[in-house]
Amino acid sequence: MEHFLHELWIARWALLQGMLLTVEISAASILCGSVIGLLAGIGLTYGKWPLRLPIRALVDCIRGIPVLVLILASFYLLTFAGINLTAVESGLLALSIFCGAHMGEIIRGALQSIPVTQIDAGRAIGLTFPRILIYVLIPQAMRQIMPVWVNTGAELVKASTLLSVIGTGELLLRTQEIVGRNFMTLEFYGLCGLLYFLINSVIEHLGKFASRRFALQ
Amino acid sequence: MAYSFQFRVIEDNFDHFLYGLALGLALAFAAIFIGTLIGLACAFATTAKAQWPSRLVGIYVSAIRNTPLLVIILFVYFALPQTGIRLGKLESFVFSLAIYAGAYLTEVFRAGLAGVPRGVTDAGRAIGLTGLQLALYVISPIMWRNCLPSLGTTFISLFKDTSLAAIIAIPELTYQARKLNTETFRVAEAWATASLLYLATCLLIAAGLRQLERRFPKF
């Protein structure tokens, strides 16, 4: 135990840095992904077929490919194509695309569950479609989107571990480096799992809090 | 530098890709099988009158769902041997994916059970079925039908998760693509092939499950 505490003290900054990067990557990718997802979702629900079809194909393709493959492919392909992104950047790109495709489906589902008469009602008071979206449709869709959105956040924290494979120094890679030094696999992989559990528990509780707020409205 | 596609490389190595795909499917199948058993046991345990089974299952589900699969895989593969539990590469991966799948499937089955109307189980009791008979002949068939759609999505996502086996050097599809990538530098071809194979398999599984849903119409 004393030995473990000693090693933990040595590793404290590495672990903290890793955790910070994990949170940063997850937050950035869910933000980018949500924007992509919102556009995709709106296109899928209200777009005419020349717009809808390619989005549908793209979303389905991305959802049929494992995240790890997306990450590796974007890492190797971009480098090979001469686009010089850092590992973090190409990983972020892959996670955002992954998140965007999933959010797109979620947002489409939420928007489709709103009666079409709501659009008519908006038109009747003279709103343009973008305004109907912002003031009428999206607020109503939020209640359905919120819980799933939080869930997606937790999924992204978990998916961010895959960036360790392309050498991004997030929590898991830091842990692997530490274990590589002191060989305390049981203790540090266990600790690593616990830290992820903590991060996701915080997200889960924030989510419950947020959905309660939304449910009250 | 202009990049010209050379699918010769893929042709030459297609056997490897197919082998990788088959291995991934086998891993998924084994893990889903064990995970289904875990999920069924846990879901039915939560219907018990006593409180402690529900609480225990709740801890298992939230612990696994909030931990990244890759951390579980590395823990089982690298850390468990320290406690004397030594598993082979494949076994350790299947074990990891199975306990991961078990947590998700518990949730799926629990939702399915919640969708069994109370009155229908009353009716089963009223004609004198015992608890086990009730579970077997009345509750289970309704539960399976209820969870068919979400079972489908869970199965597909578990199949995609077999790509993580590449990280502990199990030669499945992702591993093969990466190997070809680093050995021949046919980057685009390697990843396009792997992606297409994953995609096709997912679509195939989805189509199969849709057929199944059609065969067993909603009540």
Next chain:
Amino acid sequence: MTLLAIRGLTKNFGPVEILKGVDLEVNKGEVVSIIGASGSGKTTLLRCVNLLEDFNSGEIVLDGVAIGYTGTGSGRRRLGERELARQRAMTGMVFQSFNLFPHLSALGNIMLGLTKVRHMPKRAAQQLALSWLARVGLDDRASHLPSQLSGGQQQRVAIARALAMDPKLVLLDEITSALDPELVGEVLNTIKLLAKEGTTMLIVTHEMHFARDVAHRTIFMDGGLIAEQGPSAKLFRNPKNARLKDFLKRANI
């Protein structure tokens, strides 16, 4: 001959007393209807008799055997699941919301109890189930799933499912309440037929005409107790209890 004897039955849901000491005897071949406002404990009484609910004190004796519990007083213990199941099979129950098994055909609904509880061979169970479907006029619907049947048809299948088990006593819990008005008749006619054949029935109902015309005896429940009972014709013509008078007036009979 007494088939069912209920003595001093009480039942609480938490702090709420639903049944406050019900005494009731039903003879073999008798049809007894229970009327009363909602919340008076009618349905709970029926569910206690079929052991779908436990009860706090008192006893239910069916065909000479006290059911649901062993021992008395502080030594009183709920029977095990197997024994409860065996005793439940002695009574048949038909529910307000039909509660057919949605995954089984009309025939399958009736056969399940016959093969798994009565352990009949499959062929014999099928024969018996078909003959019961014919008796409720649905032999041409044997392979239909419940979702493919109308409400009235579903309820007739449910009646056949209960009766095919050859129960000593049949419990009917507001079996027409969930039906469209035009479908009520076909279900009540089926029950009239059974009454004529001498089936012992305990019927909770909101159909006052039906209670008056079919039941030998009617029971009025109020606040968890039996407030008045008597031969149906007499009770409806000449009610004594003030609350019953009020109830019948509002029921417009």
